Amino acid sequence: MTAVSEPTSESELAAAVAEARAARMPLSVEGRGTKATLGRPAQAAATLSTAKLSGITLHEPAELVIGAKSGTPLAEVEAALADKGQMLAFEPLDYRPLLGSSGAPTVGGVVAGNLSGPRRISAGACRDSLIGVRFVNGRGEMIKNGGRVMKNVTGLDLVKLMAGSWGTLGVMSEVIFKVLPVPERTATLVLHGLDDARAVAALSAGLGSPFEVTGAAHLPAGIDRIPTTLMRIEGFAPSITYRSAQLKTLLKPFGSADLLEGASAAEVWRKVRDAAFLVEPRDRAVWRVSVAPSKAAAAVARIRSTLDIRHFYDWGGGLVWIAAPASGDAGSAAIREGLAGTGGYATLMRAPAEIRATVDVFQPLSAPLMTITSGIKASLDPDRLFNPGRMYAGI
Amino acid sequence: MGIAFPAPDESILARRDFIIAGLARLLPPGGLVTSEDERRAFETDAFTAYRRVPLAVCLPSTTEQTAAVMRFCYENGVKVVPRGAGTSLAGGAIPQEDAVVIGVSKMNRVLDVNFGDRTIRVEAGITNLGISAAVMDESFFYAPDPSSQLACTIAGNIAMNSGGAHCLKYGVTTNNVLGVKMVTVDGTVVEIGGDALDAPGYDLLGLVVGSEGQLGIVTEATVRILRAAEGARPVLFGFDTSEQAGAAVAAIIGAGIIPVAMEFMDKPAIEICEAFAHAGYPLDVEALLIIEVEGSDAEMDFTLGRIVEIAKRHGVKTVKESKSAMETAAIWKGRKSAFGATGRVADYICMDGTIPTGRLPEVLRRIDEIVKGYGLRVANVFHAGDGNLHPLVLYNVNDPDEAHKAEEAGNDILRLCVEVGGCLTGEHGVGVEKRDLMNVQFDRVDLDQQMRVRGVFDRGWLLNPAKVFPLDHRITA
Numbered sequence: 001m002t003a004v005s006e007p008t009s010e011s012e013l014a015a016a017v018a019e020a021r022a023a024r025m026p027l028s029v030e031g032r033g034t035k036a037t038l039g040r041p042a043q044a045a046a047t048l049s050t051a052k053l054s055g056i057t058l059h060e061p062a063e064l065v066i067g068a069k070s071g072t073p074l075a076e077v078e079a080a081l082a083d084k085g086q087m088l089a090f091e092p093l094d095y096r097p098l099l100g101s102s103g104a105p106t107v108g109g110v111v112a113g114n115l116s117g118p119r120r121i122s123a124g125a126c127r128d129s130l131i132g133v134r135f136v137n138g139r140g141e142m143i144k145n146g147g148r149v150m151k152n153v154t155g156l157d158l159v160k161l162m163a164g165s166w167g168t169l170g171v172m173s174e175v176i177f178k179v180l181p182v183p184e185r186t187a188t189l190v191l192h193g194l195d196d197a198r199a200v201a202a203l204s205a206g207l208g209s210p211f212e213v214t215g216a217a218h219l220p221a222g223i224d225r226i227p228t229t230l231m232r233i234e235g236f237a238p239s240i241t242y243r244s245a246q247l248k249t250l251l252k253p254f255g256s257a258d259l260l261e262g263a264s265a266a267e268v269w270r271k272v273r274d275a276a277f278l279v280e281p282r283d284r285a286v287w288r289v290s291v292a293p294s295k296a297a298a299a300v301a302r303i304r305s306t307l308d309i310r311h312f313y314d315w316g317g318g319l320v321w322i323a324a325p326a327s328g329d330a331g332s333a334a335i336r337e338g339l340a341g342t343g344g345y346a347t348l349m350r351a352p353a354e355i356r357a358t359v360d361v362f363q364p365l366s367a368p369l370m371t372i373t374s375g376i377k378a379s380l381d382p383d384r385l386f387n388p389g390r391m392y393a394g395i
Numbered sequence: 396m397g398i399a400f401p402a403p404d405e406s407i408l409a410r411r412d413f414i415i416a417g418l419a420r421l422l423p424p425g426g427l428v429t430s431e432d433e434r435r436a437f438e439t440d441a442f443t444a445y446r447r448v449p450l451a452v453c454l455p456s457t458t459e460q461t462a463a464v465m466r467f468c469y470e471n472g473v474k475v476v477p478r479g480a481g482t483s484l485a486g487g488a489i490p491q492e493d494a495v496v497i498g499v500s501k502m503n504r505v506l507d508v509n510f511g512d513r514t515i516r517v518e519a520g521i522t523n524l525g526i527s528a529a530v531m532d533e534s535f536f537y538a539p540d541p542s543s544q545l546a547c548t549i550a551g552n553i554a555m556n557s558g559g560a561h562c563l564k565y566g567v568t569t570n571n572v573l574g575v576k577m578v579t580v581d582g583t584v585v586e587i588g589g590d591a592l593d594a595p596g597y598d599l600l601g602l603v604v605g606s607e608g609q610l611g612i613v614t615e616a617t618v619r620i621l622r623a624a625e626g627a628r629p630v631l632f633g634f635d636t637s638e639q640a641g642a643a644v645a646a647i648i649g650a651g652i653i654p655v656a657m658e659f660m661d662k663p664a665i666e667i668c669e670a671f672a673h674a675g676y677p678l679d680v681e682a683l684l685i686i687e688v689e690g691s692d693a694e695m696d697f698t699l700g701r702i703v704e705i706a707k708r709h710g711v712k713t714v715k716e717s718k719s720a721m722e723t724a725a726i727w728k729g730r731k732s733a734f735g736a737t738g739r740v741a742d743y744i745c746m747d748g749t750i751p752t753g754r755l756p757e758v759l760r761r762i763d764e765i766v767k768g769y770g771l772r773v774a775n776v777f778h779a780g781d782g783n784l785h786p787l788v789l790y791n792v793n794d795p796d797e798a799h800k801a802e803e804a805g806n807d808i809l810r811l812c813v814e815v816g817g818c819l820t821g822e823h824g825v826g827v828e829k830r831d832l833m834n835v836q837f838d839r840v841d842l843d844q845q846m847r848v849r850g851v852f853d854r855g856w857l858l859n860p861a862k863v864f865p866l867d868h869r870i871t872a
């Protein structure tokens with residue numbers, strides 16, 4: 001059991017970091033720990049939690065911005081937005097079912113992971129919604145970057161660096177997002193029976209149309225009984241009527257599309273977002289693969305030829321979730337070989353600690369990028385206090 | 396004039412012949428500019444009040460040549476100023492006497508288009524509009540649309556994280572770039588990101604975009620392209636007061652409507668742009684909003700119906716819809732030539748601060764007071780949806796006193812933007828223009844942290860060194 005410090009203010013947070021620095025004590029940085037099993041097992045002596053840095057600090061619906069202290073439950077921010085008919089555009093994942101964790105995920109944790117749901121393809125990733133941060137660096141200094149306005153190019157964009165840094169560069173105390181209105185109506189077109197390559201082609205046709213597809217997923221046989229291809233459109237009610245008809249016509253070459261609306265459609269997109277299809281069986285490892293859509297189906301076929309997998313596609317084919325046996329290297333070599341030459345890469349989202357300690361959870365970087373990465377780490381956290389080794393050995 | 400440049404390094408100037416001979420060996424004929432006359436063409440950018448003739452100008456044709464030049468400069472301690480088309484309004488591309496300009500304008504080819512993946516790979520010297528032109532036949536386009544898009548390069552857009560009128564819906568440069576090839580200060584070529592929607596490790600791409608030529612020279616980029624909407628229609632809304640116009644903007648967003656563009660002009664700007672573009676802007680109003688919607692005719696009718704209803708509740712005086720492609724073109728020509736048209740009636744400096752949109756009426760009033768206080772005039776055009784202001788402070792460049800006052804007025808305006816919770820620059824970048832105001836927005840620790848990150852890429856301050864960070868306090872690690 002490690003000591004847990006839970007500062008209640010920015011200055012306490014900075015003091016806690018300064019103290020750890022003086023004691024040369026590496027810290028496990030967390031919100032409420034719902035993603036604690038994601039990443040390489042950390043080598044920390046104590047835990048620094050943002051759980052008590054909580055509360056919405058700014059909400060201007062007419063300016064499409066919301067800010068909150070980093071330990072604020074995501075649910076609280078989403079509820080405040082919903083109250084004004086708004087939402088976080090990037091559809092943050094709920095990792096709890098997949099990782100078997102419990103508790104309330106925090107907004108700081110969401111940012112640290114920079115993982116985005118289906119609307120990534122049209123509204124951008126978490127890092128695109130994030131417009132401001134405040135964080136304590138490894139020197140114990142309180143740093144601000146970005147701000148509360150959505151157009152801001154003043155100085156280096158450290159906001160982007162904090163997103164997806166998995167708590168290895170600084171401890172965020174506050175995050176500010178730009179947000180979008182909740183669409184008036186949502187509809188989903190559903191095609192049946194397509195193989196992976198045809199499905200990705202259908203999704204590309206939809207995404208390459210003027211009809212503004214905001215979700216594009218494919219569930220092959222093995223996820224659903226028969227392969228199911230999903231395309232979501234959102235907007236004003238009459239526009240949805242019009243665009244769904246146009247898309248149906250456009251997609252004729254791929255079959256006759258059904259229209260799904262309401263709770264069952266929302267449920268299927270939630271499952272896509274959270275990779276709910278791969279939660280069971282729990283003894284499987286789960287990977288998340290990013291690759292250009294046109295290369296996805298062939299890469300999956302290569303992986304399949306050597307590995308026993310279940311998989312499905314989001315982001316029009318650009319995101320592939322893969323469940324593989326959690327033995328040996330959990331499929332690391334097979335998956336990464338299958339992706340060789342595609343420019344795609346894989347992240348191990350779920351696996352037992354022994355496996356995460358031995359395989360590359362995050363994609364290994366080229367030598368020049370690794371040099372830059374080490375430099376960035378040293379520039380923000382010179383004594384390697386924060387989550388040492390969680391992303392890469394030595395980082 | 397108020398902005399200092401570092402004194403040229405005499406030891407570099409003394410070695411000019413050696414440096415030029417070395418560079419000449421690395422570049423093809425026509426790739427090295429050394430004559431005084433020709434170098435003068437590179438002495439400034441669109442921030443024309445400041446000029447410095449560079450030591451030499453390199454115009455490489457390939458990434459390899461760029462890397463060779465960078466390695467040479469690195470080994471010889473020569474400073475480098477990267478350059479695209481030289482349209483920076485912040486002086487980001489202004490050289491210095493002891494520096495070599497590396498311009499990417501000769502690298503302007505399209506390398507690969509993938510409509511299925513909705514991506515295009517280009518050399519970084521291609522113009523912004525050149526990218527859209529390359530995919531137009533398939534009804535695709537590259538979304539960020541700075542008004543300078545005919546001239547400015549994607550390299551410059553990436554360095555400045557440029558925006559445009561249609562960014563309210565489609566985002567700015569950083570939201571539309573997927574990968575870059577970059578030459579670092581010592582001549583190493585790195586690939587950051589690629590053609591997938593996200594990349595492993597830290598978001599180095601996000602860091603490079605907007606880094607103003609201080610982290611490396613970008614030679615290639617992969618960017619997202621989008622299918623164009625079925626149609627687009629701008630509508631002019633004239634109001635008696637800017638308060639009404641500002642309230643209408645807030646109410647439109649509050650009603651869940653995100654138009655593709657919401658552009659604001661005040662009376663002086665309306666008059667200047669109308670005289671230039673004959674766009675049919677109403678001349679009897681104090682504030683004009685250009686609001687553009689997209690979709691099929693019926694969809695546009697529907698959305699506009701809702702917008703008009705809201706505008707009426709806020710006392711709109713005139714509503715004028717574009718009835719033809721020609722009218723649409725004229726409306727946008729007027730807006731997009733706002734700076735050029737202003738330049739025909741006076742010299743101007745263009746500010747670029749962003750404010751929380753809720754503070755709009757108050758800020759406009761105070762800008763007016765500030766500029767009048769210096770005995771000058773101001774025209775306001777800006778992106779109303781996101782609060783990115785462009786007050787154009789008008790002055791006479793041949794009157795040193797007026798020029799000084801204009802600079803002071805501009806600085807006061809930017810201080811005001813920061814005071815109300817905004818920032819110094821929304822899309823034009825810091826450059827030299829706003830360098831000495833960085834302390835207004837950031838504390839010492841904030842700037843130190845940025846400089847430490849900068850130092851990872853350029854420990855010796857060789858890359859565009861006179862820019863972004865105040866000269867009086869600099870660190871590398």
Ligand SMILES: Cc1cc2nc3c(=O)[nH]c(=O)nc-3n(C[C@H](O)[C@H](O)[C@H](O)COP(=O)(O)OP(=O)(O)OC[C@H]3O[C@@H](n4cnc5c(N)ncnc54)[C@H](O)[C@@H]3O)c2cc1C
Binds near residue numbers: 478480484540607611
């Ligand atoms: C009339 C007019 C209208 C404008 N409208 C807009 C607008 O609507 N929105 C907007 O955002 N901006 C606008 N601008 C500003 C300007 O056009 C943009 O900043 C543009 O991105 C600059 O591109 P450029 O190719 O001219 O770059 P340059 O001016 O040559 O350089 C800009 C910066 O980029 C760096 N740089 C250039 N090439 C590279 C490279 N290969 N690698 C690394 N760094 C590099 C330079 O060192 C410099 O710091 C406008 C300018 C004018 C004159």
